[in-house]
Amino acid sequence: MIENRITVKSIKSPNEQGYYGKFGGAYIPEMLYPNVEELRTRYLEIMNEAAFQKEYRTLLKDYVGRPSPLYLAGRLSAKYNTSIYLKREDLNHTGAHKINNTVGQILLAQRLGKRRIIAETGAGQHGVATATVCALKGIECIVYMGEKDIARQAPNVARMKMLGAKVVPAVSGSKTLKDATNEAIRDWINNPTDTHYIIGSVVGPHPYPDMVARFQSVISEEIRAQLREKTGSELPTHVIACVGGGSNAAGTFYHFLDDASVELIAVEAAGRGVHSGKSAATTQLGKPGVLHGSRSYVMQTEDGQVVEPHSISAGLDYPGIGPLHAYLYDSGRATFLSATDDEALKAAFELTRLEGIIPALESSHALAALDQLQLNEKDTVVLCLSGRGDKDMATYMYAMEGGML
Amino acid sequence: MTRIGELFGRKRARVLSVYSTAGFPQLNSTIEVMKALEAGGADMIELGMPYSDPLADGPVIQASSTKALENGMTLAVLFEQLKDMRRSIHIPVLLMGYINPILQYGFERFCETARRVGVDGLILPDLPIYEYETEYGPILRKHGLDFVFLVTPETSAERIRKVDMLSTGFLYAVSSSSTTGKNKDIGEQEDYFQRLQQMKLRNPVLVGFGIRDRDSFDAACRHANGAIIGTAYIRAIDKATNVDAATREFLSGIVGVEAGAL
Ligand SMILES: Cc1ncc(COP(=O)(O)O)c(C=O)c1O
Numbered sequence: 001m002i003e004n005r006i007t008v009k010s011i012k013s014p015n016e017q018g019y020y021g022k023f024g025g026a027y028i029p030e031m032l033y034p035n036v037e038e039l040r041t042r043y044l045e046i047m048n049e050a051a052f053q054k055e056y057r058t059l060l061k062d063y064v065g066r067p068s069p070l071y072l073a074g075r076l077s078a079k080y081n082t083s084i085y086l087k088r089e090d091l092n093h094t095g096a097h098k099i100n101n102t103v104g105q106i107l108l109a110q111r112l113g114k115r116r117i118i119a120e121t122g123a124g125q126h127g128v129a130t131a132t133v134c135a136l137k138g139i140e141c142i143v144y145m146g147e148k149d150i151a152r153q154a155p156n157v158a159r160m161k162m163l164g165a166k167v168v169p170a171v172s173g174s175k176t177l178k179d180a181t182n183e184a185i186r187d188w189i190n191n192p193t194d195t196h197y198i199i200g201s202v203v204g205p206h207p208y209p210d211m212v213a214r215f216q217s218v219i220s221e222e223i224r225a226q227l228r229e230k231t232g233s234e235l236p237t238h239v240i241a242c243v244g245g246g247s248n249a250a251g252t253f254y255h256f257l258d259d260a261s262v263e264l265i266a267v268e269a270a271g272r273g274v275h276s277g278k279s280a281a282t283t284q285l286g287k288p289g290v291l292h293g294s295r296s297y298v299m300q301t302e303d304g305q306v307v308e309p310h311s312i313s314a315g316l317d318y319p320g321i322g323p324l325h326a327y328l329y330d331s332g333r334a335t336f337l338s339a340t341d342d343e344a345l346k347a348a349f350e351l352t353r354l355e356g357i358i359p360a361l362e363s364s365h366a367l368a369a370l371d372q373l374q375l376n377e378k379d380t381v382v383l384c385l386s387g388r389g390d391k392d393m394a395t396y397m398y399a400m401e402g403g404m405l
Numbered sequence: 406m407t408r409i410g411e412l413f414g415r416k417r418a419r420v421l422s423v424y425s426t427a428g429f430p431q432l433n434s435t436i437e438v439m440k441a442l443e444a445g446g447a448d449m450i451e452l453g454m455p456y457s458d459p460l461a462d463g464p465v466i467q468a469s470s471t472k473a474l475e476n477g478m479t480l481a482v483l484f485e486q487l488k489d490m491r492r493s494i495h496i497p498v499l500l501m502g503y504i505n506p507i508l509q510y511g512f513e514r515f516c517e518t519a520r521r522v523g524v525d526g527l528i529l530p531d532l533p534i535y536e537y538e539t540e541y542g543p544i545l546r547k548h549g550l551d552f553v554f555l556v557t558p559e560t561s562a563e564r565i566r567k568v569d570m571l572s573t574g575f576l577y578a579v580s581s582s583s584t585t586g587k588n589k590d591i592g593e594q595e596d597y598f599q600r601l602q603q604m605k606l607r608n609p610v611l612v613g614f615g616i617r618d619r620d621s622f623d624a625a626c627r628h629a630n631g632a633i634i635g636t637a638y639i640r641a642i643d644k645a646t647n648v649d650a651a652t653r654e655f656l657s658g659i660v661g662v663e664a665g666a667l
Contacts, residue, residue, distance in 0.1 A: 017535050027504060029461040029530035030555040031579060033564075172467055173457060185460050192559055290505045290531065291458065303479040304506030305457040 011333065012213075012257050014323070018206020018294070021330065023323035026205035027290045031189040035197070036293075038112065040207045046111050047104070047214065059103050060218060063136070064093045066100075068219075070226035070382070075354040082375040085236070086357070086385045087223055089248065096360065096387030097216060097248045098129035102198055104215035106133040109196035116140045116195040120184040122149055122177035122244075123314035123362075124156025125387060126200030131165035141165040144183040146176035149314055156391055174308040177318050181292050201245025202322030205293030209250075209322045216251025223382055224255055231380060238373065240265045241384040242365040243282075243336075244315045246322040248386035253334065263335065266325060267369040269311035270338035280309035281338040282321045283329045291319065296326040312341035312395065313361035315387075339368035345399050347371075348389065360387030361395060408497040408525045409551050409574040412448060413609045413630065420631025421622070421660055422449035422611055423638050424501065426469040427486070428478030429455075434648055435486045439494050441649040445656035447496065451528065451633065454480060454502030461530045465636045469643070480510045484518050491523035499553065499574075501528040512541060516548040526551030526574045537571065553577050555613075558597040565604060575609045576601075578629060598628035622659050634659065 011020065018024040018040075028036055046052055060066040069088045077084045089097040102119075109117060117134050119141070121127030127143040134141035143160055147169040150157055160167050173179040181199075188197045202209040202216075224234040239256055241249035243266045256262040271279035279285060282297050289298035291306060299307050299319035311317045321329075328334035339347070347367035352358050359367060363386045375381060389396065412420065423442050427435045435452070442450055455470035455478050462470070490498070500519060507515045507529070519527070527550055532541060537552070545552050551574030556565050558579075569576060578601060601610055612625035613633035625632035638655060645651030 025536060026533055027531045027536070028533065030560065031461065031557050033557075034559040172464065173471070178458065182458055182460055186463070189461065192557075287509070289508055290503075292460075293531070298505070300505065300509065302509065303481075304509030305474060306505070 010258050011327065012254060014206060014210050018210070018323075020323050020327035022288070023294070023296050023326040023330070024206055024209060025295050026293055027295065028205045028293045029189070031192065032185070032205070034192055035188060036205050039211070042112065043108065043207050043211050046108055047211075052107060052111065056104055056107055059107075060100065064099050064103060065091060066218065067222040067226070068092055070223060070230065072230070073355050076351065079354065080370050080375050081377055082379045082381055084370070084381045084383060085227070085230075086383055087219060087252065089219065089384060089386050090357070090359065090363070090388035094125070094129050094132050095390060096125045096129065097219065097251060097384070098126045098200060099132065100218055100251065101200065101212050101215040101247060102126070102129040102133045105196070105198045105211075106137055106139070109139070109198070110137065112196060114194060114196035116142070116191065117198055118142045118144065118184050118187050118195055119198045119200060120144045120177065120180040121200060122146070122180070122317055123391060124149070124153040124160065125315060125391065127165070127167070128156050128159045128163070130198050130200070131160040131163035134165065135163045142187065143167050144170050144180040144187070146170045146174070146180045148175045149177065149180070153314060153391065176308065177314070178306060178308070185292070201247040202250045202324055203245040203292055203294065203296075203320060209294065209324055212247050213250040213254060213324060216247050217254035219248070219251035219384065220253065220255035223252070227380070227382070235259055235262055236380040236382045237261070238263045238265060238375070238379060238381040240267065240366050240369055240381065242267045242269075242316060242362050242386060243321055243325060244269075244318050244362060245320070246325040248384050250322060250324055252382070252384040253328070257333070264328065264333060265369060265373070266328070266334050266336050267365045268336060268338040269313060269316035269344070269365055270340045271310040271312070273340055274338055278310035280311040280316050280318065282309075282319065283336045284338060286319070288326070294323045296320055296323045297329070312344060313365065313392070315360070315362040316365060337369045337372055339365040343368040343371070348396065357385070358389035358396070359385055360389050361392045363387055407549065407551055407574065409449070409499075412497055413575065416448065417609070417630055419626045419660075420448045420609070420611060421446065422451055422631065422633040423447045423656075424451040424453060424633060424635035425638060425642075426453040426455055426466065426473050427483050428473035428476045429469045429639070430472065430642060430645070430648065432473075432476035432478060432482070433486070435483070436490060436493070437648055438642070438652065439490065439498070441652035442656070443494055443496050445653040446660045447656060448631070449497045449499070450494070451499045451501045451635070454483060454500055454506060456503040456506055459503060463636060465639050469639045480506055480515070484522055487522040487524070497525045498523065499526040499528055499551070500524055504529050504532050513544050516544055516550055520548045520550060524550065526553055528553045528577060530555055534568070534571065542571070555579050556601070558594060562604065565601070565606070569606045569608055572608050575611050575630070576606060577633065578610050578612045579614045595628070598625070602628045619659055619661065
């Protein structure tokens with residue numbers, strides 16, 4: 001296991017108030033204060049308990065199926081004339097990285113004595129991962145999901161229901177992920193003592209961004225060990241991940257944040273094009289602002305009203321990014337690229353035909369960025385394949401039938 | 406002394422503050438609503454600045470915000486509407502909303518403009534204490550705006566003391582840990598109001614969230630200096646053809662004879 005090397009200069013952790021530079025904090029109404037404060041004062045202590053770590057690690061291994069393989073994708077590498085390793089989060093139980101976080105948070109919720117779990121979901125991956133750990137622990141689970149997303153993501157809705165979760169449609173606002181998040185926060189306000197809110201990404205008020213990043217950091221912890229075994233060095237030259245809220249990217253970047261030689265590449269969803277009015281490229285289009293309890297980049301009108309983004313992948317269809325990413329963007333530590341709907345689709349088919357791996361549409365955005373980088377044979381590229389494409393088959397079939405590919 | 410300070414200097418009991426969303430039900434209803442509230446017997450007005458993602462509000466107030474935004478309400482439009490409000494509105498006016506639109510407008514510019522048109526204070530539920538103390542409090546003070554914090558039944562005594570030190574104007578006691586519009590029984594919260602009363606706080610206390618009629622108003626006033634009505638009022642004017650008449654009728658149901666006497 002790799003040491004969690006926190007130095008004074010580390011940008012891994014926010015300060016006491018949850019700030020990464022000028023991003024983060026906890027912009028919450030007083031009604032949420034006791035919940036959030038309880039978490040803030042206890043999350044590190046609980047996460048550092050030996051018994052907690054043992055249970056978390058055991059579940060990751062025996063239940064989730066970790067470590068996930070680091071696969072040298074030969075034909076893909078040949079195409080880009082470099083070495084590309086895929087971190088196979090798609091092989092996790094439930095099919096994405098989301099479960100690393102929900103396993104951690106359910107154990108935390110148990111230790112806080114919570115008896116009821118709420119979550120928001122867009123594509124349904126986080127909802128499924130939450131419903132899964134609630135079934136595992138026999139805890140009541142309520143998942144808020146935008147009415148529009150419920151219609152778009154029927155298979156995941158069915159999975160959540162089979163797992164015993166109650167799926168509540170968010171009917172306010174634009175009826176998508178942002179509104180589902182609002183509804184989950186409202187539920188938490190109305191249930192201040194017995195409920196834990198499992199946020200699905202590195203967003204929300206402090207301590208969520210840090211807590212979720214720590215739970216996802218197992219991704220880069222494993223990458224370092226696996227790379228050392230395969231190449232003799234723990235450090236790649238490039239690390240690439242897609243960014244919705246930013247949890248798979250945070251987990252993939254985490255243990256490389258303090259290694260300046262490693263280029264961190266975050267890929268946002270450009271939708272139909274960054275300036276098409278149908279995009280989710282938050283760093284390109286957003287301005288600093290406050291959304292869902294933290295200060296970060298937010299896509300908004302001049303009047304500070306949050307705008308509805310667009311992406312072909314529901315998991316990237318979010319008008320904000322986590323405060324860590326806002327900081328990485330602002331400081332230049334990470335490079336932010338974007339890929340359009342069409343580029344992501346093309347990359348999904350390319351990986352499928354070259355490697356026999358059908359990726360999630362979200363992960364396909366990371367793959368699409370390979371085209372935009374100047375890579376050579378000396379580079380070692382690690383790309384987080386955050387999820388599998390089963391949930392996106394309808395979109396893929398539609399693209400094939402439409403003769404797009 | 407601020408207008409809010411004067412109000413509480415004059416009236417220590419049964420203070421009625423009414424919340425209404427600016428630009429609702431029509432874009433240009435704002436001033437009409439405020440006049441009707443003053444004429445109907447409200448002691449203070451909380452004008453909601455509509456926001457796309459109002460986390461602390463329930464469905465009724467959120468729907469009114471959505472409507473106001475559809476109507477074209479923005480902070481610039483609002484300040485234009487309020488430009489001459491002090492010619493006709495004499496009671497204290499607070500602006501209530503969420504921090505993001507204000508950050509985009511520019512916090513200092515916002516405070517300056519608010520003060521210039523005659524706004525007396527702000528309620529921003531998602532502006533936390535830490536940021537208030539380190540960044541925004543000094544700007545509010547510089548422009549002479551009161552700032553009102555919320556407390557809930559879950560807020561510790563120590564934190565209530567702290568918030569009481571920071572608040573100016575009054576303290577907003579949320580009657581239960583809930584979003585606006587939840588009808589929890591005020592009676593269940595008696596302990597909490599008594600606890601607040603016994604703390605002998607610097608600031609007057611107004612009870613908010615869940616006040617909807619004379620009974621709940623009376624109950625809230627037993628242990629506090631008054632109460633705030635929001636959701637019930639929004640409901641009352643939502644479908645009204647005559648906002649002025651609907652407002653007076655609504656208020657007479659709450660403050661009755663007193664309203665008639667005005
Ligand atoms: C497979 C997959 N990748 C990525 C994401 C985006 O989330 P994040 O940016 O938090 O990793 C999602 C979200 O649903 C997802 O399902």
